[in-house]
Each structure stands twice: as structure tokens, then as C-alpha cells.
Amino acid sequence: MILIVAISLISCYTYQHNKNFKNLKQDLLLRFENHNKQTTKDKVDIVIKRFQVQQLDLEAQLKKKIKRKVDSINTILNNLYKKYHKILSKNEMQELLVNTVESYSFEDSDNFFFLTDLNTNKIISHKKIPNLVGKDMTKHTDSNGLNLLT
Numbered sequence: 001m002i003l004i005v006a007i008s009l010i011s012c013y014t015y016q017h018n019k020n021f022k023n024l025k026q027d028l029l030l031r032f033e034n035h036n037k038q039t040t041k042d043k044v045d046i047v048i049k050r051f052q053v054q055q056l057d058l059e060a061q062l063k064k065k066i067k068r069k070v071d072s073i074n075t076i077l078n079n080l081y082k083k084y085h086k087i088l089s090k091n092e093m094q095e096l097l098v099n100t101v102e103s104y105s106f107e108d109s110d111n112f113f114f115l116t117d118l119n120t121n122k123i124i125s126h127k128k129i130p131n132l133v134g135k136d137m138t139k140h141t142d143s144n145g146l147n148l149l150t
Contacts, residue, residue, distance in 0.1 A: 066111075073104050073113055098125040 077097055085093055101113045102125060115124040116137060126132045141147055 069106060070113075073101065076100060076104070094124065101125055102127050 077100060080096060080100060081093065084096060088096065098115060101115050105112055105127075112127045114126040114128075114132075116122065117124050121136050121138045123132045123135055123137055138147070
């Protein structure tokens with residue numbers, strides 16, 4: 001009888017131990033999965049933040065580059081005007097400035113300069129869309145809804 005009780009106790013103990021072991025194993029697996037999910041999420045967040053910082057840096061670099069180009073062509077045009085405005089007719093002066101602007105470009109073919117008469121708000125020169133020359137641009141906006149002439 002003691003043997004049966006001992007076997008029963010051992011059997012109960014083994015059953016309870018196995019049940020506790022399975023529960024512990026499931027709990028550990030769940031914790032491990034949650035830890036891995038959080039670690040992965042943290043790593044993804046770090047990568048996203050790095051991309052955001054790089055994007056802001058690239059945008060700042062691009063703005064500086066565009067500003068340098070605009071300042072450069074503005075200086076060139078002002079110097080040409082100062083030098084030739086008393087010598088050339090209005091049409092000759094305009095042709096000189098148009099030719100200068102059209103020959104001046106960015107490194108890529110998607111970006112360019114155009115000239116607008118500030119008195120009439122009409123396009124004087126547009127390298128990409130020549131049929132805009134002579135059109136009033138006061139009501140035209142870019143893809144962001146911003147007026148082109150502001």
C-alpha cells in the first residue's frame with residue numbers, strides 16, 4: 001500500500017512538474033517573442049529616425065545648393081545689366097539676359113531657371129515649356145499650391 005501511495009505521489013508530482021514545466025516553457029517563449037518584437041521595433045525606430053535625420057540633412061543641403069545657384073545667376077544677371085543697360089536696347093538687353101539664363105543650369109536636367117517680367121508677371125523665358133513665354137503667371141501654382149511668382 002505504501003508503494004501504491006508513493007507511486008501515486010510520484011505520478012502526481014511528475015504530472016504537476018510537467019504541467020508547471022509546460023507553463024513555464026510557454027511563459028518563457030511568450031516573453032522571448034515579446035522581447036524580440038520590442039527589440040525589433042526599437043531597431044526599426046532607430047532606422048526610421050536615422051532616415052529622417054538624413055532626409056532633413058539632404059533637404060538642407062539641397063536648399064543651400066539652390067540658394068547658391070540662385071545667388072550666382074542673380075549676381076551674373078545684375079552685373080550684365082549694370083554693364084550693358086545703357087549700351088543695349090531693351091530688347092537686346094532682354095535677349096542677353098534670356099540667353100544667359102537659358103545657358104545656366106543645374107547639374108540635372110529636371111531643374112532650371114525661368115525669367116518673369118515683374119511689371120507684367122509674364123514669363124519672358126522658360127527653357128522646359130517654351131509655350132509659357134508671354135503668359136501671365138499670377139494665378140499659376142506649383143504642385144504644393146504655392147503661387148509661382150512669390
